[in-house]
Amino acid sequence: ETGVTQTPRHLVMGMTNKKSLKCEQHLGHNAMYWYKQSAKKPLELMFVYNFKEQTENNSVPSRFSPECPNSSHLFLHLHTLQPEDSALYLCASSETGANTEAFFGQGTRLTVV
């Protein structure tokens, strides 16, 4: 039990579908993150939220749309994805002070067909 829960664990979607990934943290953190992990590539930071406000968007295509309704929940809405978007999507949370580590969920394995 990591304290960060992601659902679903696996998702297969067509390129015209709309789906959402969900992340929930029970650690009382105020910062949440989405990362993309593709085979043979480094971990890519996608979005950062602090106190429900988006503070970083690392040039992520608009077909990925994050939502943070409160400090405990983070969503990633997906639409019109491409096969190259297939990857493991990891959610993380942390405290907002200095020298703090991030806690990760188990990830959602996304396959776009």
Added chain:
Amino acid sequence: GDSVTQMEGPVTLSEEAFLTINCTYTATGYPSLFWYVQYPGEGLQLLLKATKADDKGSNKGFEATYRKETTSFHLEKGSVQVSDSAVYFCALSSPWDTGRRALTFGSGTRLQVQP
């Protein structure tokens, strides 16, 4: 900007061998340093951390020492087990006044331990 460089893998060792995975970093100021481990099909788990120069982080037989003079944080274990097979990520947390809030990760090093 901040960056972390790790040795490329895979690293293949026999059980009970000594492990070193090199990690060097570039950062403004005095970052905190971390090692994370990712087992197959799982997310990343914090393995150990160090928050200031000369600190030694340790956990589950793994150790790493924060070396400011060489900007390094190499991961070591004296005797690896098959269950240590995983991908290991070195990461840094930028000082608070830089404004960057997310961790910066290295590219990961896959460790394969053979019986």
